[in-house]
Amino acid sequence: MTGGGALADQVILATGGYDHTIRFWQAHSGICHRTVQHPDSQVNALEVTPDRQTVAVAGHQHIRMYDVASGNANPVVNYEGVSKNVTAVGFHEEGKWMFTGGEDCSARIWDLRARNLQCQRIFQVNAPVSCVLIHPNQGELIVGDQSGSIHFWDLRTDHNEQLVPEADASITSVSVDPEGSYLASVNNRGNCYVWTLSGPSSGAAAAACTQARPKTKIEAHRRYALRCRFSPDSTLLATTSADQTTRIWKTADFGLMTELKCANQRWVWDCAFSGDSQYIFTASSDNVARLWSVEGGDVKREYNGHQKAIVALAFSDGLA
Amino acid sequence: MAFFDNPAFIISHIQNSFVSGDDTGLCELVIVQDETSRRPVGINKSAWPWLAANAEEDDETELAHSYDITADSLGTRTRPRSDTAFKLDMLKKDKLIKGKVKTIQWKENVEMPSEEDLDALFKKKIVTKRKKDANTSLLTEQLDKFPSMQSNPFSEYAKFNGQTQVGIPTKKINIFLTMLPEGEREFPLSVCVTSNAKVSDLIGLTLWLYSCDNNAAFLSKSLECYTLNIAEDDGEPDRDFPPLDNRETISKFGFGTLALVEKVCPVETSKSLLVVKVAVGEGFSMFQVETLDIKMSQILELVLKRRRGMMNVDGPCYILEKLSEPGVTLDMDSTLESQGTFEFCLHREHSRRKASIDAEAIAIKEKSPEIGNMEGPFAMLAYESFSANILHKLWSTEIHLGISSHQIEIDPVQQKGTVNKLLAKQKAVTYPMIIIASCDTIDDKTNAGRAMFRLTYKSAQNEFKFVDFESDRLTSRKIVQKVQQILDMRGSAVRTEFQSNKEKTKSKRSSMMFS
Structure with missing residues (x-):
């Protein structure tokens, strides 16, 4: 699937949270241009589909897909049959399948191909899943759970391995940089662990599982860390936290580069870098999403409109 | 058929209600005696002249003229729909919406996909290192195109915009912006505001909406400078009434039209006046100070703080001079007020000023000998x-x-x-x-x-x-x-x-x- 027509040149910013709405913003002006209701459930996670036509919304027992461009206030597709909260959602880069993770202690693969051969797969763990991530090689899922384990699930072979960075601490978020060289995870104690990933470099060994070697531990925040994300150019790592800040670390030495904070901000739940890694969006419990300059550490735009905490955001940039 | 716009019916209905609702029987005595003596049958048309127009309805009114008929049995309200009917309706509506939504159900216990499928779906690709190119993203380009949105002080009021809210009561009000130039101020801005907003929030929202669509550089930066006034339909503010209280919630008022009026704003201007400009090296640092009583040592601190990182700063080595008086070191304990100027020059002790600054100082001196030119001539x-x-x-x-x-x-x-x-x-x-x-x-x-x-x-x-x-x-x-x-x-x-x-x-x- 390729970028869809008129949408290819559009910047998409969507936010959602506890007020049961999803808002679409004009990113450069801070104007909310559309609000759709997400009935019966808060929004746990948001992701723009690879074709940039829809936004996937993970909520309680549902994953719903909403049109980005049309005025349709109702979802176009509704995925159901999950027993508890869906906490994570993401896509294969070509849109072949969707993955989700949830409090029912499982990660799932949903077939998105137009043909009606349903290939649904499930991966069970022992604790509620808090985050799921696709490895840039598109063949492995990395699943973090509340018991503190990070699982590597090889989708081709169904083989899996697990890492436990810190006992009795639950994993809140994981991230792999776009080059596939680092894995980062943050936990409820505010610590951030980084591994170096060594994947197969040639075609012959491509089937082998990715190996992770511990690289460093950062005491990133004093309190609950909520999200970690590598920048698109792999040079930065952002961590957000209940301590009301976002911190940006350089991947060169994993030293602190900037701290993003402002007086009104409360828990920072989610973040997303711009395509050129110059800016970062954050979503906070003070009902405001913000755009920050990574270099200057100052707020560039504020997105006001939500009536309750914003806990998820989805962003898709375009290259000029 | 009786309508509630039929006065005869209403009168009769009120009388009936009184009579049938009164256990003492006193009402009946008074009303019946009074009515029957004045009007033996139906309603006396000469006593109720406006009823003549409804003549054709009189027959029905007379039928209803019985004291046994009580309010409940009249069926004046539409009969409430039964819960079942209501539920069925909701289900029907839901079904209609759901019909358009494609639903995909999770299937339990599906067998492992075939080898072909596994290869097609889950084949790993080799992750290549990206080229480090200096492309800017679309977002960066757009942000550069609209730099003014950053400083918009009213963006926080966008949350009261009813147009972007769903499931919250809202109110639509036409607001005339009286400070706009002629030709623009005649057209109201239609503002949809959430009902929980205060008057001050509505002012903020109006300014935000206006500044989103227009170049609003002339708007004051503070809400304090504006009031909402009751206005005529043509937008003329009604000066006989005081402006709406900023602290009241907007839902209290029933106005469909209001006028936003700019008032003289002393706080804002007196603050913005105190801009201190200090020449440092090749450039200038400009900052606002709160009061004229600030000491020069505090100003020095502010400059050094601002310039930290740009130059090797060691506190005591730097001195301040008036821009217009090179070579005269200022007393750090004196106040800004006593200087008579807002323009200073920072340089290292025992060093000379840069020639460019001197040139500017001379230019300024020539322009206004008494006071430094605080802002540009425009x-x-x-x-x-x-x-x-x-x-x-x-x-x-x-x-x-x-x-x-x-x-x-x-x-x-x-x-x-x-x-x-x-x-x-x-x-x-x-x-x-x-x-x-x-x-x-x-x-x-x-x-x-x-x-x-x-x-x-x-x-x-x-x-x-x-x-x-x-x-x-x-x-x-x-x-x-x-x-x-x-x-x-x-x-x-x-x-x-x-x-x-x-x-x-x-x-x-x-x-x-x-x-």
Whole structure:
């Protein structure tokens, strides 16, 4: 699937949270241009589909897909049959399948191909899943759970391995940089662990599982860390936290580069870098999403409109 | 068929209700006796002349004229729908929506996909290192295109925009922005606001909506500068009513049309006046200070803090000078007020200033020998408001002096004490700039840092008249300087006439002295 027509040149910013709405913003002006209701459930996670036509919304027992461009206030597709909260959602880069993770202690693969051969797969763990991530090689899922384990699930072979960075601490978020060289995870104690990933470099060994070697531990925040994300150019790592800040670390030495904070901000739940890694969006419990300059550490735009905490955001940039 | 717009029916219904609802029977006695004596059958048309038009309905009204009929049995309301019907309706609606939504159900226990499928779906690709290119993203490009949105002080009020809310009660109000130029202010801005918003929130939202669609550089940065007033349908604010209280929730009011009025904003202007400019190296640092009492040492600290990282800073090595007086080190314990200028120069002790700064200092000196030019010449033409006292023979009244390139406005400030109220009969006056002859400081030496200045203008009777004002020394200087600059730029006939008159008197005097 390729970028869809008129949408290819559009910047998409969507936010959602506890007020049961999803808002679409004009990113450069801070104007909310559309609000759709997400009935019966808060929004746990948001992701723009690879074709940039829809936004996937993970909520309680549902994953719903909403049109980005049309005025349709109702979802176009509704995925159901999950027993508890869906906490994570993401896509294969070509849109072949969707993955989700949830409090029912499982990660799932949903077939998105137009043909009606349903290939649904499930991966069970022992604790509620808090985050799921696709490895840039598109063949492995990395699943973090509340018991503190990070699982590597090889989708081709169904083989899996697990890492436990810190006992009795639950994993809140994981991230792999776009080059596939680092894995980062943050936990409820505010610590951030980084591994170096060594994947197969040639075609012959491509089937082998990715190996992770511990690289460093950062005491990133004093309190609950909520999200970690590598920048698109792999040079930065952002961590957000209940301590009301976002911190940006350089991947060169994993030293602190900037701290993003402002007086009104409360828990920072989610973040997303711009395509050129110059800016970062954050979503906070003070009902405001913000755009920050990574270099200057100052707020560039504020997105006001939500009536309750914003806990998820989805962003898709375009290259000029 | 009886309608509620049928007065005969209503009267009859009220009577029935009284009679049937009253257990004592007193109502029946009074009403029945009274009615029957006045009107044996139905309603007496001569007593109820407006009923003639409803003549054809009279038969039915008479049928209903029975005291046994009570309010409940009349079926005046539509019968409430049964819960079942309601639920069925909801289900039908849901089904309709769901019909358009493709639902995909999770299938339990599906068998492992075939090898082909596994290969097609889950084949790993080799992750290649990305080229490090310096492409900017679309977002960055857009942000650069609209830099003004960053400083919009009203963005926080966007959350009261009812148009972007779902499931929350909202209210639509047409708001006329009276401070807009003619041609624009005649058209109201249709604002949809959430019902929980306060009046001040609505003001913020209106300014936000306006500034989103228009270049709103002229809007004041503070909500304090605006009030919402009750307005006519054509947008003319109704001055007989006070502005709406900013703290009230908007849902309390039933107005469909309001007017946003800009008021003179003393807080804002007095703050923005205090901009200190310090030359550092090749550039300048500009920052605002709260008060004139700030010490020069604090200003030095502010500059060094601002410039940290750009230069190797060690506190005691740096000194401040007035931009206009090179070589004279300022006393760090003196206040900003005592300097008489807002322009300074920072440099290292025992070192000389850069030539470029000196050149600028000389240029400034030539331009205005007394006070450094605080802002560009064009800023001088912009509207500014000052607090001052207008001097009468025995008392003075506090006023706001609004100066723009076209006119000078004098607006009295609301007085609190009763004595002041009696004395303060100052009316709002506007002098067009064409009739202003001059503005001069007349007494700079009075106590407590106050200064007097005089505004001379040509009255309608072709005479030169003057008004005296008093304010703190700095404001006085600013006002005098501003008016003089505007007058210089405009070069009006009145001013030339006044100046030549002055020259004549002067030469007369001197000729008298020497003759």
